[in-house]
Amino acid sequence: MRGLIVSQLHLFYLSSEGLDAWLWSGGALSHRASFAPGRAGVDAFIDYLEPYGATPAYVLADLVEEDFQRLLLPHVGGKAGRNLLARRLQQQYRETPYRRATIQGRADEGRRDDVVLLSALTNPALLQPWTEAMELLKAPLGGLYSASMLGTALVRTLDLRGEDKFGHLLLVTRQSAGLRQSYFLDGQLKFSRLTPSVDRDGDAVNVAVEVARTQQFLTSSRLLERGVPLDAVLLAPEADLAALAQQCKDGPETSYHFIPMTEAAKQAGMDAAPALADGLLLHLLGDARPASHYPLGAEGRYYRFWRARVSLYASSLVLAASALAWMSVNLWGYAQASSAAAQLAQETSRYDAQYRAAMAPMPPTLAPTADMKAAVTVDRLLAAQAPRPLEMLSVLSMALDRAPQIQIVSLDWRVGDGAGAANANAVPGLPADPAMFGPGADGAPVTTPIPSRLLGIPQRAAQTLRVEAEVRPAHNGYRDVVNSMNQLAQDLARMPGLSVAIERPALDMRPEVKLSGKADMNEPAKPHQFVLNLVQRP
Known part of the structure; x- marks a missing residue:
């Protein structure tokens, strides 16, 4: 209270x-x-x-x-203990609602019952x-x-x-x-x-x-x-x-x-x-x-209403004070932001004036400033995200170090996900689209601009490396040939972001193809060629 x-x-x-x-x-x-x-x-x-x-x-x-009675009651906790006190209080004072039970400790002897003081206005x-x-x-x-x-x-x-x-x-x-x-x-x-x-x-x-x-x-x-x-x-x-x-x-x-x-x-x-x-x-x-x-029972209900009303008033005052403080902080922040914005505007005007004053005696440039800025941005993007075969070649080189029986025959690197790899007219490192290169109507060479997405703008482009290699086993053994090719493909596939597909295996294992050879282990081994397609995505 x-x-x-x-x-x-x-x-x-x-x-x-x-x-x-x-x-x-x-x-x-x-x-x-x-x-x-x-x-x-x-x-x-x-x-x-x-x-x-x-x-x-x-x-x-x-x-x-006002009556007082001192009793010893069994020590019972929780709801059962409260019910026990209520029943004993009801038995002692039936005629009055103004009754009370107070536990004043426990007895020193015996089973250490609770010492209870019952009182009532009789x-x-x-x-x-x-x-x-x-x-x-x-x-x-x-x-x-x-x-x-x-x-x-x-x-x-x-x-x-x-x-x-x-x-x-x-x-x-x-x-x-x-x-x-x-x-x-x-x-x-x-x-x-x-x-x-x-x-x-x-x-x-x-x-x-x-x-x-x-x-x-x-x-x-x-x-x-x-x-x-x-x-x-x-x-x-x-x-x-x-x-x-x-x-x-x-x-x-x-x-x-x-x-x-x-x-x-x-x-x-x-x-x-x-x-x-x-x-x-x-x-x-x-x-x-x-x-x-x-x-008090029902006699105290208006006091409970009064407490609720006072609590609501107090909560409203706290809420209003909080809102006022929040508004004050916002106004202060707005004033600070306005002052900072005005200061930035003044600095911008001053820098613009200094820039114009510095540029006034200089001869006019061939390209506008905005174009030069865009060119610098593009150059930085190309330097950071342009496609390069070095990373894929490094991965391939490390895998070949673990497979000395495999020799490279040819490499074909392209930018893209490999969709144009089958086009024989494609230019390495560029899209396999013949319309981009070739003679025009008058016989003069015509060059179509390369799409920016293939140059790494705005994000890195996928790269494809077609690897044609051959297996040179120490002895005639088809199992060694197949195992060497599979081991190389598995080593490459473990690299993050790199997917490997076997375009042409070292041995044609199709059922309709006839497989022939000699069992003479002293006969010199023949190389077996295969083709792998490597695709690296960002």
């Missing part, structure tokens, strides 16, 4: 005497109004609350009708008229708190817990609802009791007598063992401390400690000390705003 930043809050102190309305604003409390129980008081409360509209509200209940009729009035006005009710449970925050604020502090602590405070005594064991609330602060004659009750009764109850209920000292801490205005010191004398099992209200208010961060502990508890509630002690 603390994550939502609001300008002001309504804090309502509820007791059997009625409802007190306080306003929390800027970290300070101010009392607004008091309303008596009954129909007239509720109507006055509605009239008071209506102008405040959507101001979040928190109720601090300080009632006699008379919901004291609260419902006020909560129904808030629901009628759609006021966002954010939480229902117990004055006794909020005493835990007071113990923490006053630094009364710890190994070097009070293990068995009885915190005694005088409030509008009466005299409240809350018992803490190692900083955890175990029991709380609210009694009238004045007797039937209107005189203040004897605090020492009430502390003795509470100590006797704690001993009989085995919350406090016999012989264990109890530290009673009394919180009161400084003017009442002397009278309390006369009443409360240390005994063998009881030690009294007194804290002035001014000191407590200072530790809580209050500017002025309140007369009663109500203001101190309300200040702690407004400053911390912890999770609700008791569930």
